[in-house]
Amino acid sequence: MLMKKHLTLESKAELEGLATRNGWTLRHAIQSGIDNPDSSIGIYAGDSDSYAMFSRVFDPVIREHSRYDMRGHPSDFSLEGLPTENLDPEGKFIVSTRIRVGRNLATYAFPPAISAGDRARLEAEIVGVLLGLTGELTGTYHPLGGMTEEERQEMVDGHFLFKQGDRFLESAGVNRDWPEGRGIYHSSDKRFLVWVGEEDSMRIISMQEGADIAEAFTRLKTALDAIGGKLDFASDEIRGFHTACPTNLGTAMRASVHIKLPLLSGQPGFERICDELGLSIRGLHGEHSEALDGIHDISNKYRLGITEREIYWGLYDGVRRLIALESALARALSWQ
The missing domain is CATH 3.30.590.10 (Glutamine synthetase/guanido kinase, catalytic domain)
Known part of the structure; x- marks a missing residue:
């Protein structure tokens, strides 16, 4: 479980007393992982503030799961230049x-x-x-x-x-x-x-x-x-x-x-x-x-x-x- 792997005793002690404006705490965030030890991730955000306030746990989980270096997320919905034809027009697959x-x-x-x-x-x-x-x-x-x-x-x-x-x-x-x-x-x-x-x-x-x-x-x-x-x-x-x-x-x-x-x-x-x-x-x-x-x-x-x-x-x-x-x-x- 990534939450368990990246929640250190030091970060736990630092974050336990914090709560977002919606009352979301570290305990709330990790409760699913505590209840379900077979979870692969084990942590949830209650609001946007969660990702900043509990970043010491969320960020390493995000890095490892998504293979992401946290340097900036791009967006591009363009399909220009890409093939768009139907891959299976006869519906065989x-x-x-x-x-x-x-x-x-x-x-x-x-x-x-x-x-x-x-x-x-x-x-x-x-x-x-x-x-x-x-x-x-x-x-x-x-x-x-x-x-x-x-x-x-x-x-x-x-x-x-x-x-x-x-x-x-x-x-x-x-x-x-x-x-x-x-x-x-x-x-x-x-x-x-x-x-x-x-x-x-x-x-x-x-x-x-x-x-x-x-x-x-x-x-x-x-x-x-x-x-x-x-x-x-x-x-x-x-x-x-x-x-x-x-x-x-x-x-x-x-x-x-x-x-x-x-x-x-x-x-x-x-x-x-x-x-x-x-x-x-x-x-x-x-x-x-x-x-x-x-x-x-x-x-x-x-x-x-x-x-x-x-x-x-x-x-x-x-x-x-x-x-x-x-x-x-x-x-x-x-x-x-």
Whole structure:
């Protein structure tokens, strides 16, 4: 666990008496790691101030996890000069594409630390902006507490709606006041979604069936330009956009595909190949889940110290190579 590795007795003694303006303390920050010794990170931020006040712990965790030298985080959404054609027009390999970012607002605590009153005010402020979106982003907002169980489960099963946080988020305080102050906004075609009040105040998502990564990326940029013009996102020049979990700092972007790799994923070197391509592997239903019928969730491993453009290219090129390897194995099998 990185928190345990980098929280020295000296820094613990120095930081124990401190609290941010939202009352977030070192104990709050590390509680999830204390409760869950199998956690890989073990520390959460309750607000933007957390990263500065408890930097003696957060910064070394960030450096090691993200391989980041803390010298400044760049941003670039341009796709100029990069290939944008559909990687799998026949749909043989890629089931769907999803690109999301996490965002918190500078004037509020993050979900682990926010009060019930501020949670309601934050929801109202965000929803007011979302309901003003136009064009393909036009949609409706559904408060989580106002859904029937059937409606909620249908959205969860369709990968549109988040579930109550796992034990790691529970210990961090993310699940407090559930389900109040939480909900989902989605466009009529459900290619654009915003989760309100999950692990971060906003998870802004562009998703669609198939392999058109460029289309999903461009839609997300359009949405961020519109929303970011109305809301003040928490960020700084070193850590990029602030998120509750330090693993999401920087672009706070996770660009992913659900991809069928039944042959390649059965090879002993599959995880090594993905790691060398800068890609992470999850199961079909996200983190801590298993693959199903050879379908894996493949995404960028790093978010901090690289640009959105680099994340796009890393996923695009990495998926192209995985498809080539899977196709080669299929051809070899057919020759036998």
